Amino acid sequence: MRDLGLAGKVVLITGGGGVLGSAFARGFADHGAKLAIGDFVADKAEAVAADLRSREAQAIGLGADVTKEDQVTRMVSEVVGRYGTIDILVNAAAVQIYPGKEITEVESSEWDFVLGIGLKGIYMCSRQVVPVMKKADRGKIVNIASIAGHRGLPGGSAYSAAKGGVVNLTRQMGVELGKYHINVNSISPGFTPNRLTSVNQYAGQPDDSSTTLPTGVNLTIPPLGRNGDIEDYVGPVLFLASAWADYITGADIPVEGGRMAAR
Template sequence: MEITQMFSLQGKTAIVTGSARGLGAEIALGFVQCGASLVLADLDMPEETAKRVEELDGRCIALKTDISDEKQVKDLIKRAISEYGKVDILINNAGISQLSYTPTEELSTEEWDKVIGINLRGTFLCCKYVGKAMIEAGGGRIVNVATTAGITGVPRAPAYSASKAGVILLTKSLAIEWARYDIRVNAIAPHYLETELTEGLRASERVYGGLVKQIPLRRFGKTSELMGTVLLLSSEASSYITGAVIAVDGGYLAQ
């Protein structure tokens, strides 16, 4: 196989959750340029991303989906298979941060349940039902979006850290269990990115300056800088990689 073909997604179908904006939209647009047909899923209807895909002459369907709702996840997979006949790639990108960074002893159980429900339960549900379809089809690729917070922990963010740590161990467990079905399951662990979620942090020169001092490359990452790693893990170029958690963090975890 030629090196360029190893990274091709021609003829592949990919589900990208959380694809209305940010990293999910970036991944979707990158995939369509590599030849994939897309299923865009988000709690907010990903219409804008769908328009941009169509402008690139790509093929996609856009679905409003709450990944923490089991029935909606089942319906998402059914629609994907009905439209394309198969699912080759799943990108579990949908997630939320904690709404408040209060001391843990003051964190509400409602907020804990919401963060765990979307970040961990939602990722599990998507893996479960896409995994079943992939087993029947003879293989596939799953890439889960974790974060460095799931490895090092973040003060006043126990729900977020715990949810992403859960995603990492879910990734490893499924990689072992599903290897015999030719399903490869990996994760990426980004650090701070220039997205809507970090606008407040970047707006304060003092806060931003303090955070980038902890990053060897001295800046937040761009969503486009994760695309290469996601493409690697979604393509034949990673045919012998499974159960890996790849940090895309400007060197943060190397310290």
């Protein structure tokens, strides 16, 4: 079987200090990639990078807010300064506001906050990384969307809007960047009840204690008979970042146990 071809590839992961971002990072490191872990919380980024280095991988941690142009510029130039290029960008930074509010109760500042990180942040990072990829005449971008980008959820208007935007921005970027041999795809993870980000993140405080579905969200078990585990999302991201996905662009892979197929 052909190797995934990730050995030596330079991977920048935003939100890389988070639960999924760090799992993606470990997956890439296991395949010999060089990692740059970006996160709003610099300590989390550095902790993930330190863990990767303890596994013999090359990794750096960088504090950067994806909504701030100067910080994104610095993050990208530090990665290029360290590794010479960026082959793969994984846009995983996002926040949810759960338990959510109905549309009339969402403050415009909350709306801007969620859309700013989850959607505009992808534009902010991609516009800095794409020129690096264009120089190399190749690249892979994997955006982390959500099942919420494909359906409505009680109390999730800003998040659903952001993730629906991610799915279509992925299509758009795939169309625009194909001529530079830059593939842009997304995955839409399903619900991971042991890891739902919460309202506390609005205050910039990630809440690892949230273990239940948000109020008003009543989901049946998907056809595959269980909700998602963190590791379920790693393989699809590595695949889309690899040479195995050279002929896929502008696509979204639902990774949610078949829930959308069953509705």
